[in-house]
Structures are given as structure tokens and as C-alpha cells.
Amino acid sequence: MTRRVSFMARAGWIGLGSALCIALAACGTVNPDDPNRPTANPGLGTKLLLGNANPPPLTPPVDQAIKRDCPPIEILEGAASHRVFDGEATDPFSVRWQASIAETARECSNLGVEAGIRVGVVGRVILGPKGAPGTFSVPLRIAVVDEQNKPVYSQVHLIAVSVPSGDTKADFTKIDDQIVVPTPTNRFRGWRILVGYDPQPTAEPKSARRRG
Template sequence: MGLFVQSISKRRIAAAAFLASSAILAGCQQGSGPNLGIGAQNAEPAAEAIRESELRAYCPPVSLREGTAYFRTYERGAEGDDSKIIYQASIDDVTRACKYQGTPSITVAVAGRIVPGPSGRVGTITMPIRIAAMRGDEVIYSQLFKHQVSISDTAGATQFLFTDPDIAIPGGIDRGVQLFVGYDEGPYDTP
């Protein structure tokens, strides 16, 4: 009799397991049912939907003007003397992103590094970074920023990242718009 009871118990367990797995599979196929964590790792929080038209829309490239990718500062009165360089900064990469929802705008990002010179010292330095947009020969946006970077070590390079967000382009973003980035020693009150 003990063998018979064990056989019935095994059948009941097998039947219960079969019914449970059938219910789970049915729930998965219908998109409802218990969530047992299957696929939970792939779930991402809801974000702003990007429309196909935005993916296909034109976003003007950003360029460095010749001679504006590097910037040096010297000790006072020693301009041009390489032994008196405080630091040399360079722009290594530039990129942009266009936003078309609401008011069309562009965000420009600049990445670079600062290398201390023979007269280098720790502290905060200010770099003059200009972002400009042109349509043909017309300047439609120009801003000169005083971007500050903290230098904590003179033994190596310090990386920096600068972003100019939400640049409004009069007349909208089209193929006639060109973006430029570079160091510009000013003056700061000029376009």
C-alpha cells in the first residue's frame, strides 16, 4: 500500500506542476498573468518617445575652425616663450544633438584636455570657448564662454567637458546651418 500512496503523490505533484506551468505559459502568451521576474531585467523605465521623423531629421555637423583647436597661456609679459607656458589646452572632440519637439534647438558638447607647461600650477583656469552658428555668411548665434576647469595636479593632463545646451536657431534647423566651436581670446562682448 505504501508504494501505491507514493505513486499517487508523485502523480499529484506532477499534475500540479503541469497545471502551474500551463497557467504561466498561458499568461505569457496573453500578455497577462503573474509576473515571475521573467524578462524583468530587460524592462526599462518609460522615456520620451523619439519619433521616426526626429531620427531622420537633419542635424548640422559641428566643426573646428582652423587654428582654434589649441590655446596656450603664458606668464605675464612672456607671450611666445615656450619655457613660460602655464598651460596648453586642446579640443579633442565635438558633437551635437538636435531636439525637434517643442522649440527646435541644438546642444553642442566639447571634450578636451589641459596639459600644464613649465610654469604650470594647481588652481582654476579659465578657457575662452566660442560656440557659433552660421547660415551662409550670416552669424545667427555666437556665444563666448569663460569655461573654468580646476587643475589639481601638474604632473599630467586634466580632461574637461563643456556643454552649451538648447541653442535656439532662428528660422529653424536646416541644411544651411553650420556649427563651429573653438578657442577665442575675445573680447567677450563681440559676437
């Protein structure tokens, strides 16, 4: 089951530089030696991650250790949902639509001196009292931080979600299979994958590269 951790700022992300590091420092942490450390839903992982038409190459034999040590996913509290209101009002009766995160999955693969991280997110858009069917742009951020809470990868994905005429909701799936990071000597101890909605995206860190 996906964990939700405390986040000091209001809904949304307040930058990914020092502000993110400070915020994450105040969050609950995961003990990398804890045998009860959360892992992704294997059924969802198979559906989302292994069903991709272009899986990343693996170094034979498959590195089972890196799969086991893959960082856990955390949904930041305050960023698990995203509401859009009609005009300036912010009451529940003025909601046009709301996006939420239902499930997540992740998988790590050995690329030699680097590691590939694949992240899957299942979400849902629901129309509110002021909503109408249509296509909506959902801002989903996926980030990876190391054991010092330093962002090594961050990307905002604007996902087009269409609610058809006559319906009030629509599900969506996002797979980010472009994450490549140097394989850490600590085998990802203390690393985390963070997901959440970011209505005000900021500049992306340049330390990690996307798969070409």
C-alpha cells in the same frame, strides 16, 4: 571625426559680425548634398548629449529627419588650442598652460516651429614649463551660422578647469543645451556649428534665443 577648416585671422576669433562672415567665406565649405558629410561621433554623442539630466522636450514622434540633418561641427583652424604664457614671452618654454579640443558631438531636436541644438565639447588643459597646479578659466566659444555664413547664435563659455596638485593635466566637458533657433525651411542645408577658443570675446548676436 571633427573637421578643421581654414581661418584667415590669427588664433582666436576676430568678432562675429561682418569680420566672421568674411573669414568664413574664405573657409572650406561643406556640400550639404554630399553623402560623406561628416557627422558627430555617435558614442561620444550618447555619452555627452543623452547623459544630460535635463534633456529638451521632443515633439512626438521623434523627428529623425532633423536629427539626420543636424549641422556638422567644425573646429576653426587657429582656434583649436589656447595658450597662456608667463609674462610677455611667447616661446614654448614660457607656456603656463595650454587648452585643446579633443572631441565634439551635437544633436538636434524638433521643438515644433523651432529646433533645439545641443553641443558637447571635450577638452584638456595641460601645464607647461612655467605652469603649476591650480584652477584656470578656459574661454570656449560655440556658434551656429546659417547657409549665408550669418551667425544666428554665439556664446562664450568661461569654463573653470582645475589641475590637482601632483598632476599636470585635467580634462573637461562642456555641454551647451540652450541653443534654440527657428527651424529653417532648408532643413539646415549649409548650416554649421563652430567651436573654438576665443581669448578676446566680442558682443554676442541677438538673433537666436537661449532656452529659458
